Amino acid sequence: MSQDLLNLLRDNGAFDPAPRHAELSDMHVPFDTLSGARNVEHALLAGLRAGNRIALLGASGSGKSSVVAYTLGPLVEGIFPIPVPVYPEPATVAGNGTEFVAHLVRTISRMLQATTPGLSRPAQQLEQRATAGGTGQRRHRISAGWRSAGLGPELAYELERAVSVPAPTAGQVLDQGRQILDLVAADGLVPILILDDTDRWLAATAPEIARVRREFFFTVPRLLAEDLGAAAVIAVHPEYLQDPGYQAAQGFLTDAIQVPAVPSAAAVGAVLARRVELARAAETPDVAEVFTPDALEVLYAHYTAWPSNIRRNILLPAHTALSLALDDGVDRIDEGHIMVAITS
Numbered sequence: 001m002s003q004d005l006l007n008l009l010r011d012n013g014a015f016d017p018a019p020r021h022a023e024l025s026d027m028h029v030p031f032d033t034l035s036g037a038r039n040v041e042h043a044l045l046a047g048l049r050a051g052n053r054i055a056l057l058g059a060s061g062s063g064k065s066s067v068v069a070y071t072l073g074p075l076v077e078g079i080f081p082i083p084v085p086v087y088p089e090p091a092t093v094a095g096n097g098t099e100f101v102a103h104l105v106r107t108i109s110r111m112l113q114a115t116t117p118g119l120s121r122p123a124q125q126l127e128q129r130a131t132a133g134g135t136g137q138r139r140h141r142i143s144a145g146w147r148s149a150g151l152g153p154e155l156a157y158e159l160e161r162a163v164s165v166p167a168p169t170a171g172q173v174l175d176q177g178r179q180i181l182d183l184v185a186a187d188g189l190v191p192i193l194i195l196d197d198t199d200r201w202l203a204a205t206a207p208e209i210a211r212v213r214r215e216f217f218f219t220v221p222r223l224l225a226e227d228l229g230a231a232a233v234i235a236v237h238p239e240y241l242q243d244p245g246y247q248a249a250q251g252f253l254t255d256a257i258q259v260p261a262v263p264s265a266a267a268v269g270a271v272l273a274r275r276v277e278l279a280r281a282a283e284t285p286d287v288a289e290v291f292t293p294d295a296l297e298v299l300y301a302h303y304t305a306w307p308s309n310i311r312r313n314i315l316l317p318a319h320t321a322l323s324l325a326l327d328d329g330v331d332r333i334d335e336g337h338i339m340v341a342i343t344s
């Protein structure tokens with residue numbers, strides 16, 4: 001074995017601690033697989049399909065976004081995931097029901113535009129009529145454009161109409177939000193609101209944090225439960241658990257799922273093996289070609305000292321150690337490289 005594999009991994013940024021969001025799903029090794037239980041990804045999807053509102057608990061870097069990206073990907077049948085961006089929206093969106101719903105409507109409008117590039121509304125209406133006329137070939141061509149969002153052309157058209165209606169009053173905004181979710185549900189899909197990275201709303205400047213967080217948790221879970229009746233997953237940091245706002249939200253959240261820790265050195269190996277597999281496009285990567293068993297043990301011990309931060313305590317040291325091993329001219333990352341990476 002030469003250094004070729006390590007060079008390839010470095011060139012591909014295989015252990016990049018902060019990959020692009022679009023890559024998270026492919027890189028994810030389900031915690032259910034790592035633990036042999038079905039209490040994370042499986043439970044999350046089952047709960048959301050049942051219409052629940054679920055808090056996904058985990059510290060920064062523990063894998064919340066990764067779990068969500070994997071579990072609620074575009075190819076999962078029967079659901080209509082709606083990632084509600086929390087940035088760069090102002091914090092007022094987080095604490096005001098009407099503004100939150102208006103933001104949701106704008107989000108869906110943008111999703112529709114993104115899934116039908118170059119299709120203006122009049123053109124869409126023409127296509128729609130053609131589709132209604134039942135010319136099989138056209139229908140096929142049109143639906144191919146929507147498929148990535150799990151949308152049929154009729155539903156997309158209905159949604160497009162619903163989001164275009166002006167809603168000047170608070171009551172109308174709420175009705176519009178409800179109507180959109182109803183249209184999705186009537187099409188046999190479960191609309192699921194994804195509120196990931198809420199800390200970006202909640203991490204306003206220091207004196208603001210407590211107020212924004214309180215307003216968010218007092219407003220949004222209740223709105224989702226009582227006014228919209230929507231399934232949702234909300235990423236929650238452990239620090240929020242003591243907040244009066246979060247505690248007040250308990251009655252409106254059906255369930256909480258804790259992102260678990262990676263359970264063993266072998267599981268650390270499985271997470272890293274997935275990255276190796278993606279980088280070299282090989283189906284049966286052997287992580288032992290890249291890390292010595294002791295290297296994985298040291299990584300795992302480091303990770304367990306600061307539980308749950310995969311980004312900072314597994315990927316970042318692995319990423320640094322890869323360069324150190326290449327500098328050393330060896331063909332495997334050993335525990336010495338990991339130890340230097342950890343302390344550097």
Ligand SMILES: Nc1ncnc2c1ncn2[C@@H]1O[C@H](COP(=O)(O)OP(=O)(O)O)[C@@H](O)[C@H]1O
Nearest residue numbers: 017027028029060061062063064065066310311
């Ligand atoms: N189960 C997992 N399998 C593989 N990689 C994971 C897993 N969980 C987390 N990661 C990786 O760890 C890093 C941090 O995960 P992320 O989901 O962004 O954490 P959080 O959203 O909780 O801050 C990402 O690079 C992600 O790819």
Ligand SMILES: [Mg+2]
Nearest residue numbers: 064065196197
């Ligand atoms: Mg995240």
